[in-house]
Amino acid sequence: MRFGSAEAVSDVSFTLERGERFGIIGESGSGKTLTALAVTGLLPEGAVVGGSISIDGVPLPANEREMARLRGKRIGMVFQEPMTALNPLMRVTDQIEEAIILNRSDSAQLDVPYLLKEVGLEPRHGERFPHQLSGGQRQRVMIAMALASQPDILIADEPTSALDLITQKRVLDLIAEICMRRRMALLFISHDLKAVGVLCSRVAVMHRGRLVETGPAASVFSAPQQDYTRRLVAASRFDITREDHPLGGAPLLAVEQVVREYRQGGLWPWREKPLRAVDGVSFAIGEGECVALVGPSGCGKTTLAKIIVGLDSATSGQMQLGGVAYHGADLPQEMRRDISLVFQDPFGSFNPRLTIAQSLGEPLRLEAKLDLVERQRRLVEAIEAVGLRSEMLARYPHEFSGGQRQRLAIARALVTRPKLVVLDEPVSALDVSVRGEVLALLARLQAEFGLTYLIISHDIDMVRAVADRVLVMEAGRIVEEGRPETIFAEPQHRLTRELMAARLPDVA
Amino acid sequence: MRWSIRACGSAARHEFFKRHPNLVIGLVATMLFALLGLISLVWTPYPIAQIDIGRRFLGPMAAHWLGTDNLGRDMASLVMSGTLTSFVVAALAVAIGAGIGVPLGLAAAAWGRPVEWLVLRFSDFLFAFPAIIVAILVTALFGPGAINAVLAIGLFNIPVFARVAQGSALSIATLDFVATGRLAGLGPAAIAYRHLLPNIMSLIIVQGTIQLSLGILAEAGLSYVGLGTQPPATSLGLMLRDAQSMFLIHPPADAGAGAVHRADRDWSQYCRGWIARRHRSAAAAGECQCRCLRSKGSSCASAAPRRSAM
Structure with a gap:
């Protein structure tokens, strides 16, 4: 696969082997998402593309109809924000089924329960609407939809940056496992070096629309050749930034048994058990x-x-700031x-x-x-x-x-x-x-x-x-x-x- | 739109208009009608109240460009004066609607629950009555006239603006800068004025232009049934009524008022279309909160005309 386009992204060339897991690293505005969109032919209006992209030696069709078919059959995509990528008015099962039907191919058909199982969801999750799922579950649904067509390439654009640490780890593990099992190529786009390091065998570093460095993940990270890469690697580690400051001053803020309850909506609000978002928290913070x-x-x-x-305001309990109590x-x-x-x-x-x-x-x-x-x-x-x-x-x-x-x-x-x-x-x-x-x-x-x-x-x-x-x-x-x-x-x-x-x- | 024109020099301004031919066409046509109306304040070919039965039903000629009506009044003068009336009535009605509706909507968004309930139920209540029935009620109580037409149309603009303002302000109110404003000790009124209003202004302007063109139509409707402008003053709707009863006998009389009336409305719509598109493209270009504005706005915009059209 090879392509080069002007201005926003220029002279970007890389190849992706079958079953390979390839990561593109870059900061916001470096052109990494544009690169992925170019591969899928989903570039925003007004983008002019030069160069060429080919899959299995065949260039991508220029015709939008054929491109859509190819996109459905060969390429699966997972986006950053699963809430906006899923249709909020459709049950999860229906959305996955739609993805299967649209990409009907000659090979064996997958069914929805199988896909749900593959991404680690239970059938009961399929009956829900996207807003009833957690962030991690939504991302799993996205992956299931991307897998529906049994694609050769999975493109994941920052799939975990909206998730918390534990969920991120689980989703990354899932992607790795599925790629391995299906011998699927992965194009993983992220600004998070650690996530790329865990998942990818080969990486490319993008800076201002150009590829700065390409190579096996281990060698790029351990012995970066370019200044920019070196800076990125250094920045990915948090150095201890604490400066010496006196500790154990007088308590500034004291939180005492703070509870915050939200009443659930519903016809009979008093019948529903209120949701406790904060449940009896107490701690104190000293000055400095x-x-x-x-x-x-x-x-x-x-x-x-x-x-x-x-x-x-707290439902019960109180805080003290410099000795003054408030709720x-x-x-x-x-x-x-x-x-x-x-x-x-x-x-x-x-x-x-x-x-x-x-x-x-x-x-x-x-x-x-x-x-x-x-x-x-x-x-x-x-x-x-x-x-x-x-x-x-x-x-x-x-x-x-x-x-x-x-x-x-x-x-x-x-x-x-x-x-x-x-x-x-x-x-x-x-x-x-x-x-x-x-x-x-x-x-x-x-x-x-x-x-x-x-x-x-x-x-x-x-x-x-x-x-x-x-x-x-x-x-x-x-x-x-x-x-x-x-x-x-x-x-x-x-x-x-x-x-x-x-x-x-x-x-x- | 406003700022980009102001910000550019004359060469750049030329370039700006060149890139937006739609705006130029709409602006020129609207200006033309506005000018026509304004000139009628100081000069019309003939005084519009001058009745000359002997010269009635004349066709277009050098002395009377558009001919004369059933009372021998000069049609060109009537069209000029009528255009002004229609514009003024519609603009005043928009001013009333926006002046009361926008603060109400902002209050609903800024104060929350009880105020919101009150404002929304109030607008539902107004929406529930067809405008024309209340207009009949108003004129039955206070007598027909242009002022009462303004009041009746303006009354029905209030819930439209309240809804648009409330809906779009709600999506802004969840943003972090509103929370920082509250942390800085700003009360709901200050939040509404400082943070909410400037960010929903573009939507209010678009809604205002929609209501303006609907107001022209509504004024014509009220005058047509005899509840709006009263002779000897005239408006496009009133002229249509006078002309229609004569239509079979003297076809040309109708054409003048009707055509002007349509064109009036259509050109201002044309401008509005440009503003709306412009707003959409600005939203697409990036400002994150505009995205929610757009979805809210378009749903309000499509709901509003249906309800207030008479």
């Missing part, structure tokens, strides 16, 4: 400490964060400046119609009596603290990259000079190469301003690098607590052990 809250998706950690910062949304106005939140998604956290100065200055409303000069000084101070220039204040959010936006989000969190910063997955939406920078920035700011962090994450490696203390959370309860070195070396609870087992090995 960096505490991490770890757990799989849906364990209630984000709900807890929202209660702590005052976006939601969530009743956090007194004059205390709100002491606590701030950084969101996971750097793209949704800025209003596209406001300038950076307007967005950054918003929390300053909490401080009375700030004149214009002082206000401007605080903005400049905040944006320079995160390593950006003050003239950027006049720009709009769309002019910034993901990493820069996350820096700006941190600047906004710091502008009121808070005591406690809650970080909800601060780096998981960022490219590998900027993650390290952002974490180093957080460590520097902590040392500089004496900040206290509560980091919420499912990424064990990141937590190990930055946290002083780790809380492991499952189904609304805290099940284990300790220093990262001890907790990850000798995990006591079943969940912690599972999390550790699901860690992907470091590359190289």
Whole structure:
């Protein structure tokens, strides 16, 4: 298979053997997804393709009808976000069946129960709608649909980046096993070096639309030839970024027996048992400490964060911030400046119609009596603290990259000079190469301003690098607590052990 | 649209219009009608109230470009003045609808539960009555006239705008920057004004142009049944009514008003189509929240005309 196209992607050539597992690594905007779309002939409108792609020596047909048939028969595709790739109004069984019927071939027919079994789902899952399945189960359904036509090539575009650690491991294992059993070629696209390292035998590194390096996975990762590859490999490891800071200060935040219940919808709400998202959580954070809250998706950690910062209220229990008790949304106005939140998604956290100065200055409303000069000084101070220039204040959010936006989000969190910063997955939406920078920035700011962090994450490696203390959370309860070195070396609870087992090995 | 025109220099502006011939055609035609109406404020070929029975039912000629009607009034003058009335009535009705409906919809999205319930039930209540029946009620209570037509049409624009604003604001309200606004101590009103309104503005504008063209139609409908504009003032609908009763005897009288009326509506629709397409392509180009806006918007847009058309 060989192709080259202009501008966004240029001079990309590679071959994929039968049964081979090939990985393409690159950061966002490097052209890796475009490359995959070119293979399937699904390029967005207006894309001009030069060069050629052939399967078994036969070039891809130019005709859209024939291409669609070929796509159905020879190529299976798994996308990043399974919720949007599945039809929300169709039962899973019907969707898989549709994939089978559309790609009827001469070879033996597969049936739905067989496919469900192959991807590790039970028949009862087939009767459900996509929204009734978890992220990992949806991704399995996607894989089952991709397998329906018994393809020769499976293209997986970031299939695990929307999943938590344990589910990611399971889906990766599943893909590896299926490729092996079916002797199917795999084209795996990811920005996660570790996932590629686990799954692929050969890798290509893409940078700005060009192939930088190609070779067997082991040798590319252990002895990278190019600078760019070397940087990527280095960035994939989290160095310990903790700077020395005094520990064991006076308790800043105390969470006492916090419970948050959601009433299930339904005709008779009082008959339904309420859903406990957070179930009697208690812990304390000392001044200057960096505490991490770890757990799989849906364990209630984000709900807890929202209660702590005052976006939601606890059903029962209370928090104390600097000795003042509150239950969530009743956090007194004059205390709100002491606590701030950084969101996971750097793209949704800025209003596209406001300038950076307007967005950054918003929390300053909490401080009375700030004149214009002082206000401007605080903005400049905040944006320079995160390593950006003050003239950027006049720009709009769309002019910034993901990493820069996350820096700006941190600047906004710091502008009121808070005591406690809650970080909800601060780096998981960022490219590998900027993650390290952002974490180093957080460590520097902590040392500089004496900040206290509560980091919420499912990424064990990141937590190990930055946290002083780790809380492991499952189904609304805290099940284990300790220093990262001890907790990850000798995990006591079943969940912690599972999390550790699901860690992907470091590359190289 | 607005910003890209403003941002460009004259050469670039020329280029911009060249790339969007649809917009140019729509703009020119709409401007033409607006100009026609505006000129009638200061000058018409003849005063529209001037009745001259002796010169009635004249065909087009040099003195009367479009001829005269059953009372001997100059058709060209009537068309000019009627166009203005139709435009003004429709625009005022849109202003009433957007002015009340958008804040209501935003309030529903920003305050949540109880307010939302109230606003939605209120708009359901208004939707439940055919506009023409309430218009008849209004005119029966307060007497027929252009003002009451504006009120009746405007009343029915309120739920349309409330629904569009509420639906699109809901999809914005879940985004993180709204949460940061709340953390910064902004109340619901400030959230609605600062974060929600600017991000749903493009949809409101599109809905506004739809309602404008529907308003022209609605005004014509009310005037046609005698509940809208009253003589000696005139509007396109009123002219249609006068002309239709004479149609079999004097066909040309009808054509003028009818054609202008259609064209009026159609050209503004034409512009609107461009704006809508433009909005769609902007959404496709990237701004993530616009994607949800689009799906919400199109469903609202398709639901709205059906209900408010009379």
